[in-house]
Amino acid sequence: MIHTIKSEKLTVLIDDMGAELVSVRGSDGYEYIWDGKEHWHHHAPVFFPTCGRIVGDTYTLGGKTYNMGIHGFASKSHFSAVHKSDSRLTLSTKETEATKAMYPFEFEFIADFEVADDVLSVSFTVCNNSARVMPYMVGWHPGFTLDSKGGSGVEDWSLRFDTRENLVSYPITPACFVSHEGIDYPVKDGTYVLNEREIYDNDSVLFSNMGCRAVLSARGEAHSLIFDWSENLPYFCIWKAPTSDAMFVCLEPWSNLPGDGREENFDTKEMSRLPSGGRETYTYRLKFQ
DSSP: OEEEEEOSSEEEEEETBTTEEEEEEETTSOBOBOOSSSSOOOSOOEEBSOOSOOGGGEEEETTEEEEOOTTBSGGGSBOEEEEEOSSEEEEEEEOOHHHHHHSOOOEEEEEEEEEETTEEEEEEEEEEOSSSOEEEOOEEOOEEEOOOTTOOOGGGEEEEESOSSOEEEOOBOTTSOBOSSOEEEOOBTTEEEOOHHHHHHHSSEEEESSTTEEEEEETTOSOOEEEEEOTTOOEEEEEOOSSTTOOEEEEEEESSOOOOSSOEETTTSSOEEEOTTOEEEEEEEEEEO
16 A cells, blocks of 8 residues: 655655655655666665675574575565554554564564655664564665756766765675675765766675765756765665666665675674664655755
């Protein structure tokens, strides 16, 4: 089911399958979210309880082996509406027998969307309802349209981060895993120009040390985006489909680094961890201009 929330300046559509944001349309009719029709058939999937690949789709926990695919299962889970108004929607999903076969925890994952004026505020809350510590990761994968009415190509667009220092880059391996050895990545005035060749050759780019804000804009284009997120999302992935006519980019704040290609043990892997009864909220704020 598709839910609609509105403000005077924005109309927002959210699918309860995966709690996926599928549309943000301005009062001028401009669509900010990728339509999912070509190149990449998604809009803004949610990642939980993992981000990225797990080698062999297999991990161990407590001496037992489990199978779970790339980015976890939240994007394939049905969410139920627990609150709905003209401007706000709250969705929730909990464990099922199917999820417990992949991930042996009782949990609740809450997705909250609220729109006011030209701002969409989104939060994801993880609740551990199990009797033991729960390891997990959270990420968001929204795809944003790159307006080309002014004639700009992908590389005319840039991201200005909330930092004046160099970024830290985590190289992507040929098998699309991530090195956990960060390297210095020089940028001028905190600005990263969308470098198609770099993104294509490496599948994506992944940074830290960028602060908690990114401004996406291009000279001569009417529309831009200011993207803020909470401090408990210290990593930022940039991805797009490997073709220049795919005029969108995915901007993805994550809680943790994904796997490096070695066998994964969730007892020891660097992940977020919640005690029994604990909860953690991750926030995103998007100002559409």
